[in-house]
Amino acid sequence: MKTARRHKIVFTALLFTIFLSACTDSGQSISTEPPPPAPSELSGGEKLFNNNCAGCHGIGAVGTDRGPTFISKIYEPNHHADPTFHMAVKNGVRQHHWDFGNMPKISGVAKEEVDQIIAYVRWLQRENGIR
């Protein structure tokens, strides 16, 4: 009787461990997935984003330890409309949503280039179900 009970406990613990490791595995595969390839008409925006923004906002806009992801409801077009992006690049952003610190203004990126960056970011957001 006692042994049977112990077996049951061991078996439950084993199941639980398998369950836990399945959870962490799937979690990892989500975060390490490379961003989907951008359609060719967005490749200019992708390049500009990677050169000027990805250092903090991450390749594929997934975020880094220096800046937030844009794959978030917070940055959907209704919350942060396109002018916010122009303002952010032109003036920088004072820390208010997160603990990453301020975003410095980004020089050397023209207004039309920011438009291309926005188109790319909006596409990434749509790909991830944010619209």
Ligand code: HEC
């Ligand atoms: C040196 C790091 C850094 C770089 C480079 C950078 N950002 Fe940011 N950005 C941040 C941080 C940090 C925040 C979050 C500030 C907060 O809300 O606390 C932010 C926030 C933003 C926001 C949200 C603005 C708001 O009003 O909440 C936009 C839009 C943005 N960045 C666009 C860009 C674009 C476009 C580029 C590239 C041209 C870029 N960022 C490059 C660090 C950076």
